[in-house]
Amino acid sequence: MTTIAQELQTKGQAARQAARQLPRLSTEVKNRALLSIAEALLARQEEILAANAEDCEAAKAAGISASVLDRLLLNPDRLAGVADGVRSLADLPDPVGEMIDMRTLPNGLIVGRRRVPLGVIAAIYESRPNVTVDIASLCLKSGNACILRGGKEVIRSNTVLARVLREAATAAGVPEGAIQFIESTDRALVGEMLKMGGLIDLVVPRGSAQLINFVAENARMPVLIGGTGVCHTYVDRAADIDKGVRVAYNAKCRRYSICNALDTLLVHADIAEAFLPAIARQWAEGGIEMRCDRRSLAIIEAAQIGGLSLKPAQADDFGKEFLAPIAAVRVVDSLDEALDHIYEHSTGHSDAIITEDYSVAMRFLDEVDTAVVYVNASTQFTDGAQFGLGAEIIDSTQKTIARGPVALREITTYKWIVLGNGQTRP
Amino acid sequence: MTTIAQELQTKGQAARQAARQLPRLSTEVKNRALLSIAEALLARQEEILAANAEDCEAAKAAGISASVLDRLLLNPDRLAGVADGVRSLADLPDPVGEMIDMRTLPNGLIVGRRRVPLGVIAAIYESRPNVTVDIASLCLKSGNACILRGGKEVIRSNTVLARVLREAATAAGVPEGAIQFIESTDRALVGEMLKMGGLIDLVVPRGSAQLINFVAENARMPVLIGGTGVCHTYVDRAADIDKGVRVAYNAKCRRYSICNALDTLLVHADIAEAFLPAIARQWAEGGIEMRCDRRSLAIIEAAQIGGLSLKPAQADDFGKEFLAPIAAVRVVDSLDEALDHIYEHSTGHSDAIITEDYSVAMRFLDEVDTAVVYVNASTQFTDGAQFGLGAEIIDSTQKTIARGPVALREITTYKWIVLGNGQTRP
Numbered sequence: 001m002t003t004i005a006q007e008l009q010t011k012g013q014a015a016r017q018a019a020r021q022l023p024r025l026s027t028e029v030k031n032r033a034l035l036s037i038a039e040a041l042l043a044r045q046e047e048i049l050a051a052n053a054e055d056c057e058a059a060k061a062a063g064i065s066a067s068v069l070d071r072l073l074l075n076p077d078r079l080a081g082v083a084d085g086v087r088s089l090a091d092l093p094d095p096v097g098e099m100i101d102m103r104t105l106p107n108g109l110i111v112g113r114r115r116v117p118l119g120v121i122a123a124i125y126e127s128r129p130n131v132t133v134d135i136a137s138l139c140l141k142s143g144n145a146c147i148l149r150g151g152k153e154v155i156r157s158n159t160v161l162a163r164v165l166r167e168a169a170t171a172a173g174v175p176e177g178a179i180q181f182i183e184s185t186d187r188a189l190v191g192e193m194l195k196m197g198g199l200i201d202l203v204v205p206r207g208s209a210q211l212i213n214f215v216a217e218n219a220r221m222p223v224l225i226g227g228t229g230v231c232h233t234y235v236d237r238a239a240d241i242d243k244g245v246r247v248a249y250n251a252k253c254r255r256y257s258i259c260n261a262l263d264t265l266l267v268h269a270d271i272a273e274a275f276l277p278a279i280a281r282q283w284a285e286g287g288i289e290m291r292c293d294r295r296s297l298a299i300i301e302a303a304q305i306g307g308l309s310l311k312p313a314q315a316d317d318f319g320k321e322f323l324a325p326i327a328a329v330r331v332v333d334s335l336d337e338a339l340d341h342i343y344e345h346s347t348g349h350s351d352a353i354i355t356e357d358y359s360v361a362m363r364f365l366d367e368v369d370t371a372v373v374y375v376n377a378s379t380q381f382t383d384g385a386q387f388g389l390g391a392e393i394i395d396s397t398q399k400t401i402a403r404g405p406v407a408l409r410e411i412t413t414y415k416w417i418v419l420g421n422g423q424t425r426p
Numbered sequence: 427m428t429t430i431a432q433e434l435q436t437k438g439q440a441a442r443q444a445a446r447q448l449p450r451l452s453t454e455v456k457n458r459a460l461l462s463i464a465e466a467l468l469a470r471q472e473e474i475l476a477a478n479a480e481d482c483e484a485a486k487a488a489g490i491s492a493s494v495l496d497r498l499l500l501n502p503d504r505l506a507g508v509a510d511g512v513r514s515l516a517d518l519p520d521p522v523g524e525m526i527d528m529r530t531l532p533n534g535l536i537v538g539r540r541r542v543p544l545g546v547i548a549a550i551y552e553s554r555p556n557v558t559v560d561i562a563s564l565c566l567k568s569g570n571a572c573i574l575r576g577g578k579e580v581i582r583s584n585t586v587l588a589r590v591l592r593e594a595a596t597a598a599g600v601p602e603g604a605i606q607f608i609e610s611t612d613r614a615l616v617g618e619m620l621k622m623g624g625l626i627d628l629v630v631p632r633g634s635a636q637l638i639n640f641v642a643e644n645a646r647m648p649v650l651i652g653g654t655g656v657c658h659t660y661v662d663r664a665a666d667i668d669k670g671v672r673v674a675y676n677a678k679c680r681r682y683s684i685c686n687a688l689d690t691l692l693v694h695a696d697i698a699e700a701f702l703p704a705i706a707r708q709w710a711e712g713g714i715e716m717r718c719d720r721r722s723l724a725i726i727e728a729a730q731i732g733g734l735s736l737k738p739a740q741a742d743d744f745g746k747e748f749l750a751p752i753a754a755v756r757v758v759d760s761l762d763e764a765l766d767h768i769y770e771h772s773t774g775h776s777d778a779i780i781t782e783d784y785s786v787a788m789r790f791l792d793e794v795d796t797a798v799v800y801v802n803a804s805t806q807f808t809d810g811a812q813f814g815l816g817a818e819i820i821d822s823t824q825k826t827i828a829r830g831p832v833a834l835r836e837i838t839t840y841k842w843i844v845l846g847n848g849q850t851r852p
Binding site: 020023024103105109111114116118119201202216217220222240242243246247249250251254343365366367369370371372373374375376377378380381382386387388398399400401403404405413414415416417418419420421422423424425 | 535544675801827843850
């Protein structure tokens with residue numbers, strides 16, 4: 001066995017061992033541990049920021065771009081934000097122990113489901129060091145052990161953060177082994193991890209499409225995939241134009257770098273001449289490049305708006321996740337055409353309709369098969385905290401395990417409990 | 427593309443197309459279709475039984491064992507039972523459309539989850555022809571399209587059954603394409619199916635361990651695995667001996683060929699001398715062979731019971747799923763030793779404790795991480811119908827997707843619905 005495989009086995013076994021005890025850890029101890037972690041992150045700020053400074057210097061020396069560098073960076077403000085996030089988890093209800101549908105059967109058996117942790121969750125992620133804290137805290141509150149494997153750019157930051165997390169948690173009464181961090185940055189390690197089907201109950205990849213695909217194709221255990229959003233906003237013929245402009249502007253411009261930002265704007269032909277120049281004016285101010293089909297291009301050009309960045313759309317602009325100040329635009333002749341477009345191109349993350357027509361709204365809700373379907377609201381809301389679930393581990397675009405924001409309850413499972421008095425089956 | 431791959435693609439596309447419409451099919455139409463199917467199974471009994479007779483003759487000619495032959499056989503009684511099962515599905519509540527946790531957020535957004543079908547479910551199964559009807563009906567009621575791939579021994583029966591199902595469903599208003607049956611018995615086909623990640627949302631293998639492992643290792647889509655049960659019954663020092671004997675007898679002898687039959691009996695040392703001879707007497711009458719550890723063997727031999735089939739256990743008898751009139755037996759010195767044994771050997775299907783000690787029962791419920799955990803009841807109850815869920819598609823031993831009996835609700839998912847009035851995210 002290689003050294004890498006050995007480190008993994010040892011850490012995997014330790015996590016599995018902790019996972020036998022974690023389901024029985026009281027909410028009180030878990031919350032105390034979360035508060036201790038939040039305190040420790042602030043108390044040991046100097047140590048954490050020093051490690052992060054080293055990471056950032058190394059990244060700069062390696063010629064990393066300014067935008068990526070910004071994602072690696074920790075500072076006192078950001079660290080305080082991370083600590084706040086951990087503290088707020090303590091206020092959320094504990095999903096573990098919830099009893100579901102308990103009832104007495106005619107033969108006297110009492111049967112129901114009890115919510116329990118999944119067991120061991122492995123996270124493989126890139127870039128931002130706050131992910132280490134977020135995932136470890138979510139796993140802790142939900143009674144799961146975790147194995148964390150962060151990106152090599154912030155290995156120093158992550159190593160210190162993991163130590164702080166582990167020490168604070170253990171001192172508060174959390175079983176040793178509950179938080180495992182892989183220090184090796186060897187790339188072969190991910191492949192090894194994905195073979196550990198007996199030790200890991202769920203693996204969550206967060207990062208590039210390449211990483212996600214590699215995990216999906218090679219994992220021997222269930223995978224939770226998300227974060228890839230080709231998101232549509234469809235402006236119906238019966239849209240309120242002001243609402244439509246406000247919502248589409250927000251969906252693209254509030255933050256264009258997130259997975260639930262608008263990628264494609266679909267506009268009904270009957271409203272296109274009124275709506276398209278209005279949104280184009282706003283998007284021009286927001287610095288958004290519009291990649292337009294023939295009809296939308298003609299309408300916008302005719303409006304002679306200054307400062308526009310306008311291009312004919314290529315076929316592959318529809319179905320592309322831009323993560324950039326770019327939107328694809330298309331005119332459609334009917335709701336059906338919009339639904340077909342979304343069916344063909346959506347990744348099932350977040351899609352919206354703008355309409356005042358009740359029946360059209362209902363059809364959109366019925367027929368769009370997407371994790372989060374919006375009527376008259378910005379797709380930027382897709383987020384566990386926005387939905388009142390607290391922090392999230394990922395936005396799932398899967399249909400099984402969990403869909404949309406994956407928060408505390410979504411990383412648990414249940415077991416059936418049957419209380420009898422000597423019953424036998426006839 | 428091979429002919430096989432073409433047949434699969436065509437059927438997969440047809441199923442996917444139907445799956446776009448099925449979520450909106452009313453409960454009324456679905457129930458009417460189920461009742462039509464039940465009627466058609468009886469009305470076309472002659473045709474079905476004739477095909478089954480051909481299958482059975484061919485199987486006999488191929489020298490298949492009597493017990494396997496019995497699994498292939500349909501007769502008027504069995505067919506009536508299958509039809510009854512379909513009819514009873516019409517009485518169960520429709521899981522589709524259920525609204526979960528709908529609420530209004532401070533910003534006025536109305537947010538919640540709506541239960542929807544998964545989409546396309548593929549089932550790969552062996553032997554019994556009733557599975558074709560069971561799975562197709564469960565999928566229909568839950569709004570899922572299905573692709574069925576049965577065993578070659580009953581290909582004639584299954585082909586006729588699938589035709590009957592499809593014709594009755596379509597006549598009742600179910601979209602064409604909702605029920606797909608693969609007529610080719612080429613083995614390469616399963617491998618091809620498992621590559622259809624874009625067309626199939628979930629694959630359910632039912633059959634030999636070899637089939638299940640092949641599917642688990644090769645599927646590009648989520649897999650629902652179950653049906654492998656190494657099941658324990660632990661008789662605690664504080665057990666009521668009569669209850670224990672009754673329950674352990676039932677757990678082994680009612681039907682030893684099912685996955686939730688008892689495989690290993692663990693007995694606390696303090697009660698072993700009283701309990702073991704009592705169960706041995708019963709099991710001797712039931713024709714059960716006991717494979718005993720050293721201590722249990724000594725106790726049972728000393729009791730000099732007639733008609734016993736008694737053997738020393740080999741190490742691998744613990745952790746073996748017998749599916750036969752055989753039980754492994756071991757004496758343990760404590761609850762902890764029993765819990766460790768179960769932790770090590772259970773497949774997480776069904777495990778039971780017999781005890782009158784409240785705190786011991788609570789510890790067992792807390793610490794055994796199994797799909798169905800029993801106190802003072804027979805593990806033979808693990809079954810969707812027994813738990814009041816109606817028919818089941820499989821008993822899952824996974825932690826994700828669903829655990830224990832997989833009935834109608836367990837083969838659905840949800841989507842988030844957000845109803846706004848122009849809200850944008852700050």
